Amino acid sequence: xxxxxxSHDARIVAQFTRxxxxxxDLPIHAEAESMAQTLAACSVNAGMNVLxxxxxxxxxxCELAQAGVQVTAIDxxxxxxxxxxxxxxxxxxxxxxxxxxxxxxxFRTASFDRVITRYSFHHMQVPGNVLSEMVRVCRPxxxxxxxxxxxxxxxxxxxxQAETLRDPxxxxxxxxxxxxSLGADAGLQLLLTQQYRLESRLQDQVAPEDWSAxxxxxxxxxxxxxxxxxxxxxKAEDGIHxxxxxxxxxxxxxxx
Numbered sequence: 108x109x110x111x112x113x114s115h116d117a118r119i120v121a122q123f124t125r126x127x128x129x130x131x132d133l134p135i136h137a138e139a140e141s142m143a144q145t146l147a148a149c150s151v152n153a154g155m156n157v158l159x160x161x162x163x164x165x166x167x168x169c170e171l172a173q174a175g176v177q178v179t180a181i182d183x184x185x186x187x188x189x190x191x192x193x194x195x196x197x198x199x200x201x202x203x204x205x206x207x208x209x210x211x212x213x214f215r216t217a218s219f220d221r222v223i224t225r226y227s228f229h230h231m232q233v234p235g236n237v238l239s240e241m242v243r244v245c246r247p248x249x250x251x252x253x254x255x256x257x258x259x260x261x262x263x264x265x266x267x268q269a270e271t272l273r274d275p276x277x278x279x280x281x282x283x284x285x286x287x288s289l290g291a292d293a294g295l296q297l298l299l300t301q302q303y304r305l306e307s308r309l310q311d312q313v314a315p316e317d318w319s320a321x322x323x324x325x326x327x328x329x330x331x332x333x334x335x336x337x338x339x340x341x342k343a344e345d346g347i348h349x350x351x352x353x354x355x356x357x358x359x360x361x362x363x
Contacts, residue, residue, distance in 0.1 A: 116183060142170055169200050251295060302353065329347070
């Protein structure tokens with residue numbers, strides 16, 4: 108057996124090939140209130156061109172298509188694109204899907220009015236490079252929107268520990284100040300920040316082989332009462348529940 112670790116992209120593809128259908132079916136990913144906030148942050152008008160980066164099973168892309176915009180979406184994992192195509196067909200909407208790397212978007216500069224990514228930056232080894240590509244393909248005067256789990260700075264280490272156990276393709280969840288710094292470095296004008304929380308049950312979000320270690324970690328966090336993981340976990344009758352701390356950030360790409 109080779110002792111060479113698989114590339115990070117291969118790790119992402121392996122993880123989301125395994126989880127493509129469960130991820131697509133999990134209700135929290137299409138939860139109505141958070142989706143309404145997502146669409147409001149995009150602030151689209153009919154006829155706009157929108158790019159969804161790392162689109163997963165196409166949940167955001169299809170909602171945007173229903174709003175009457177022209178949607179293009181990319182993801183690294185073929186199994187996720189398959190789920191996204193099924194969703195578009197079931198909703199009777201048109202989305203142009205591509206299998207592609209977010210670090211090298213296959214589109215011309217200034218091609219889109221809006222560029223969005225949701226729940227993806229914590230998988231990126233160099234999220235600033237992905238943001239730079241999003242900025243490149245956005246037209247001047249357009250919006251760039253990043254939505255992801257962003258723990259409080261004091262909880263970042265604990266959050267990353269838990270998420271790496273749960274998802275081996277996790278790299279590090281940026282804090283909100285870290286993401287805002289990336290946007291400033293990219294020359295973007297901040298339009299809005301918003302926060303929401305998504306409640307989840309631990310057993311719905313973890314592979315069987317990782318359950319014991321993750322359950323112990325969350326149980327220790329609950330018993331200690333320190334919220335070291337930054338997820339506000341608690342024990343309920345049906346198991347451990349926790350929150351994903353989500354932030355929405357939208358920027359304007361200044362006119363040239």
